[in-house]
Amino acid sequence: MSTFDPDALECLAAIVEETGFERAAQRLNITQSAVSQRLRALEAQVGTVLIVRSRPLKATAAGLLLLKHTKQLRLLRADLERDLRELAPSSTGGGREEERISIAINADSIATWALGALGDLVRQGLPLEIITDDQDFTHEWLRSGQVLGCVTTLKQPLRGCKLVPLGAxxxxxxxxxxxxxxxxxxxxxxxxxxxxxxxxxxxxxxxxxxxxxxxxxxxxxxxxxxxxxxxxxxxxxxxxxxxxxxxxxxxxxxxxxxxxxxxxxxxxxxxxQLYWHCWNLESDVLDALSAALTTAAARALH
Incomplete structure (x- = not known):
């Protein structure tokens, strides 16, 4: 299997997450031309188109697979940062801004119980991105690989994911x-x-x-x-x-x-009834997110 350039993968993620080449360039602090070059090099390596240049821009099926892979790499780096801080507390650590850990949560949970659940993790340095949507649709963000976990009403586990009931x-x-x-x-x-x-x-x-x-x-x-x-x-x-x-x-x-x-x-x-779905991976960061959300939900929901 080919080894993909992490910078090229983050470039692809930036284009999708920022919905455009110009904003991706601003986020990565490179020129728009460099963004296009990295994408072309990645597409040449994969052998297929990764971005549909429509309005708004959309990732192809292959692009979504690489986007999911990129987020898994972010999760591994976040786990490493967490372990290093425990071994060397004086280490400044801290991932790059673009390497955010993304989860999808419905707006009503954000407005009531969920933000309090995540406070400790954020204060510990977790580079969190919360995407909001209707509770019946947050799982689509997880299905497409754009987030690593979601709070949703879907009660069937998605493929490759684990499910925890949160309460009503x-x-x-x-x-x-x-x-x-x-x-x-x-x-x-x-x-x-x-x-x-x-x-x-x-x-x-x-x-x-x-x-x-x-x-x-x-x-x-x-x-x-x-x-x-x-x-x-x-x-x-x-x-x-x-x-x-x-x-x-x-x-x-x-x-x-x-x-x-x-x-x-x-x-x-x-x-x-709400449920927490997340990728079925061994990860201290995922475990911490799951524990924080399920503990807070047990107090707030029934």
């Missing part, structure tokens, strides 16, 4: 007291939900429809929706009276207790 996050429907009083004085009902605008994360987010469907035993639900791609942003939009939303109880319980939000459907909760 409870979701409830909320609105501001003023909005609820004027638009839904009886709360959320089978007769008024279609008239209430719901804040959703993006067009892939079906949390709002899932909640209404479960609460009222409906098979098909059509909602009026607005899209705010941030859990905290959805809270702010609801507080401002834009409409309602279905949000994690962990995120809104204090606001409900303070009277700033109201539960539109008391007694109705939508539990969403």
């Amino acid at each position: 996050m409870d979701y409830i429907a909320v609105a501001s007291p003023a909005y609820a009083q004027t638009q839904a004085p009886q709360g959320l009902t089978p007769h008024n939900f279609s008239r209430i605008p719901f804040m959703a994360f993006n067009r892939k987010d079906d949390m709002q429809g899932g909640f209404v469907s479960k609460a009222f035993g409906l098979k098909r639900v059509a909602l009026s929706q607005m899209f705010v791609p941030s859990s905290e942003g959805q809270v702010r939009a609801v507080l401002a009276g834009w409409g309602a939303s279905v949000l994690p109880g962990l995120l809104v319980k204090d606001l409900i207790h303070a009277g700033q939000l109201v539960d539109l459907a008391p007694g109705h909760v939508l539990p969403i």
Whole structure:
């Protein structure tokens, strides 16, 4: 098997992660011409095209395989840095900025329990990159090799990966007291939900429809929706009276207790089971990430 130039592999990763040659050059602190030369040399060595020069740029199947290999090399280097720090605590260590350890976590977990779980690892020097997406789609980042682990709703282990159940996050429907009083004085009902605008994360987010469907035993639900791609942003939009939303109880319980939000459907909760998937590799860094997330989830979820 050919030995690939680590600089060329990191160049390929930079092009994919930064979605362009110019930004890749800026990240690697080289010229755009040098980026193109490294990619051409790597493509010549592999014998196939690695990047589809579309808008946005996309990696080919071969490019994704090399991207996954590059991230595995990053993980090995991160393990080495961790071991060296234990043997030589005075060593400055520290990987290059471009050698980030990437994981995908859904926005609601980031807004509630996940960041606290990762704090110690970051303070120890782990060069972490968190990619956010809807919880039903974070596993696609892992499937394509762009991250080494993800928090997702998928309960079947991906090929070459291991799976750990994290627990369930409870979701409830909320609105501001003023909005609820004027638009839904009886709360959320089978007769008024279609008239209430719901804040959703993006067009892939079906949390709002899932909640209404479960609460009222409906098979098909059509909602009026607005899209705010941030859990905290959805809270702010609801507080401002834009409409309602279905949000994690962990995120809104204090606001409900303070009277700033109201539960539109008391007694109705939508539990969403979350899982941690990661590559099935022997790695102290992966083990530390898994332990940190599962421990925090055990405290926050049920």
